[in-house]
Amino acid sequence: MVQINFAQKQINAKVVYYGPGMSGKTTNLEVVHQRAPDNNRGELTSISTDGDRTLFFDYMPLDLGTIAGMKTCFQMYTVPGQVYYNSTRKLVLQGVDGVIFVADSGPDAMEANLESIRNLEENLNEYGKSLKTLPHVIQYNKRDLPGALPVDELDKALNTFGTTTFEGVAATGQGVFPTLKGLAALVLKHIQTECAGGSSRPGATNTTGFHPASQAQASGAGTVSAPPVGGAPTKSNLDLHPAATPAPAPAPTGAVAPQAQSGGTAPAAAAATQPSAARRAATAKAAPTKPAKASPSKLMQTQGNPAPAPSTRPAQRTRTTAPAPQIRRGQGGSGAKTAAFVVAAATVGAVIAHFVLSAL
Amino acid sequence: MTTQDDARLREDRLVFYEADMEQLHTELDGFLELSKSRCAMLIDRDGHMVTRRGEAVESSSESISALIAGSFAATKEMARLLGEPEFAVMFHQGQRDSIQLQLVGERTLLAVVFDERTNLGLVRFYSQEATVRLGETFARIASEVRDSSLSDDFSSAGAAALDDLF
Numbered sequence: 441m442v443q444i445n446f447a448q449k450q451i452n453a454k455v456v457y458y459g460p461g462m463s464g465k466t467t468n469l470e471v472v473h474q475r476a477p478d479n480n481r482g483e484l485t486s487i488s489t490d491g492d493r494t495l496f497f498d499y500m501p502l503d504l505g506t507i508a509g510m511k512t513c514f515q516m517y518t519v520p521g522q523v524y525y526n527s528t529r530k531l532v533l534q535g536v537d538g539v540i541f542v543a544d545s546g547p548d549a550m551e552a553n554l555e556s557i558r559n560l561e562e563n564l565n566e567y568g569k570s571l572k573t574l575p576h577v578i579q580y581n582k583r584d585l586p587g588a589l590p591v592d593e594l595d596k597a598l599n600t601f602g603t604t605t606f607e608g609v610a611a612t613g614q615g616v617f618p619t620l621k622g623l624a625a626l627v628l629k630h631i632q633t634e635c636a637g638g639s640s641r642p643g644a645t646n647t648t649g650f651h652p653a654s655q656a657q658a659s660g661a662g663t664v665s666a667p668p669v670g671g672a673p674t675k676s677n678l679d680l681h682p683a684a685t686p687a688p689a690p691a692p693t694g695a696v697a698p699q700a701q702s703g704g705t706a707p708a709a710a711a712a713t714q715p716s717a718a719r720r721a722a723t724a725k726a727a728p729t730k731p732a733k734a735s736p737s738k739l740m741q742t743q744g745n746p747a748p749a750p751s752t753r754p755a756q757r758t759r760t761t762a763p764a765p766q767i768r769r770g771q772g773g774s775g776a777k778t779a780a781f782v783v784a785a786a787t788v789g790a791v792i793a794h795f796v797l798s799a800l
Numbered sequence: 801m802t803t804q805d806d807a808r809l810r811e812d813r814l815v816f817y818e819a820d821m822e823q824l825h826t827e828l829d830g831f832l833e834l835s836k837s838r839c840a841m842l843i844d845r846d847g848h849m850v851t852r853r854g855e856a857v858e859s860s861s862e863s864i865s866a867l868i869a870g871s872f873a874a875t876k877e878m879a880r881l882l883g884e885p886e887f888a889v890m891f892h893q894g895q896r897d898s899i900q901l902q903l904v905g906e907r908t909l910l911a912v913v914f915d916e917r918t919n920l921g922l923v924r925f926y927s928q929e930a931t932v933r934l935g936e937t938f939a940r941i942a943s944e945v946r947d948s949s950l951s952d953d954f955s956s957a958g959a960a961a962l963d964d965l966f
Contacts, residue, residue, distance in 0.1 A: 447821035508951035535846025628958035
């Protein structure tokens with residue numbers, strides 16, 4: 441869910457890359473991390489298996505800068521794509537504000553794509569959300585694969601709600617940033633529209649005429665001027681970043697999109713096996729967070745540390761720790777003497793507890 | 801607008817004002833003083849940092865927030881298998897620093913980083929009390945009428961910022 445902090449003038453939103461296993465979700469995030477300006481990107485953290493498959497999620501904060509006086513940050517996650525990690529995917533979707541669905545254009549990937557987008561909708565439904573109203577875009581990744589499925593076919597099968605689609609070759613960086621910008625625009629618009637009706641509360645008159653479901657649809661995926669089926673943006677959607685070094689590739693088949701031909705293609709095998717050195721490096725970076733365990737004996741040592749001297753405790757501490765109000769209510773407040781006794785007892789109890797705990 | 805719609809609106813975002821943050825900071829500062837902990841963080845269950853008091857942690861607080869929310873969420877399934885709705889407290893002990901996570905209200909976590917200057921019992925004792933008061937504050941924030949209107953040019957300025965960024 442969007443978090444708006446007027447005290448810190450900050451807005452946080454959560455964006456999730458979703459899609460079938462090996463479709464290129466982590467590769468997308470790695471490219472964003474590699475190419476985003478240093479001042480705007482946070483650390484890329486991966487919780488993955490030894491085989492570089494995402495186990496829980498990859499995470500990276502992206503600072504979009506100060507927008508209309510509010511520092512706006514996207515917390516960007518990927519999910520593990522494998523079917524059997526559904527409970528993990530569901531957890532990562534909690535509070536999501538926008539989804540980038542990364543579809544695999546491989547000739548044999550249609551079933552996995554369909555299964556994944558169905559799974560996405562099911563998991564969103566469990567949080568009371570739906571692709572119908574949630575800002576989302578679709579990226580048809582691996583357009584350089586020989587025999588890649590035609591965009592028309594993918595669009596017809598996956599783009600149920602007519603949202604904006606992008607073609608990409610994430611392994612070379614193509615299409616990564618247009619996809620992200622496409623989603624970011626939808627999310628920001630959604631936030632603004634949603635907040636425009638934000639003063640309504642139970643008992644208050646909705647003077648703005650705002651209605652969450654219809655308004656979200658109006659601002660999100662539902663009414664984004666999406667291209668017709670088969671009309672996915674082509675060359676304009678490609679991010680032909682200078683840093684993307686085209687690799688020598690076998691000649692794509694006729695099914696490969698034109699932009700893939702012009703934008704430099706990677707060998708199909710390389711695109712299909714996307715775990716990269718960068719990903720391993722990111723995993724290694726995250727590694728120190730894993731072994732932060734300690735033996736039971738350490739627990740004993742810590743608990744046995746010398747406690748702070750009682751004389752250093754301020755008198756205020758006793759008052760703060762005494763749960764007197766709750767106890768008074770529990771006793772029913774039958775009389776001043778009873779209340780005073782309870783307060784005194786609670787205070788003494790708290791003091792004793794503090795001494796005992798400090799001495800441990 | 802129905803009550804259900806309103807409930808959904810509140811679920812869709814959290815809005816904090818200056819007064820809210822001052823109240824939360826006062827509570828956290830008092831807790832840190834009593835428990836002698838290094839740092840206290842309030843983290844939304846979605847992984848967003850609400851605020852932090854005390855010493856700065858060495859790594860990125862955003863990354864830590866995401867990992868804390870993730871690890872807390874992951875134990876929910878474990879709790880379910882044991883017939884519990886969820887675990888309210890988690891504890892990780894390190895060689896130098898330890899961290900205790902405690903659920904505050906419905907959707908916020910209190911993460912406390914502490915070292916050898918205090919002990920788990922003291923931290924747990926005071927965090928139990930602090931979470932009750934923090935929970936009341938968050939419940940009030942979630943139920944109050946909140947004007948969260950943003951500047952009219954927010955989304956267009958955002959689009960321009962994205963063009964500059966990438």
